[in-house]
Amino acid sequence: MKRYLFIMRRLPYSGTHLQETLDAILTAAAFDQHVALLFVDDAVWQLKSQQQPVGLALKDTSAIFKALQIYDVNELYVEQESLHAAGLTDVDLILPVVSLARVEISSLMRTYDVIVPD
DSSP states (O other), rough: OOOEEEEEOOTTSSSSSSHHHHHHHHHHHHHHHHHEEEGGGGEEEEEEEESSOOTTTTTTTTHHHGGGGTTOOOEEEEEEHHHHHHHHOOGBBSSSOEOOOGGHHHHHHTTTEEEEOO
């Protein structure tokens, strides 16, 4: 079994890219691969609670994020500096995450076989 780390960097409703990435995450997890997610930069907004994408003609992806547990995707990381730059805290997020300092990210990445950037 390979260990996959998907690195999310983009805003939640900036096109169909997020939905496509989530499809890849769920596919890898469905085939019993070890999958984890790292949210950096603008991607921290993907985890913000109470999003309302109505009017953008895009799916509300928060339900998919909440379903990650069903696929055994339980390792969710967020870069502390990105979270703070967005003015968010763990309380503002829809899922529990492990908050890592920027200097810890490279060590995290070394523990995975495959890095998938968005």
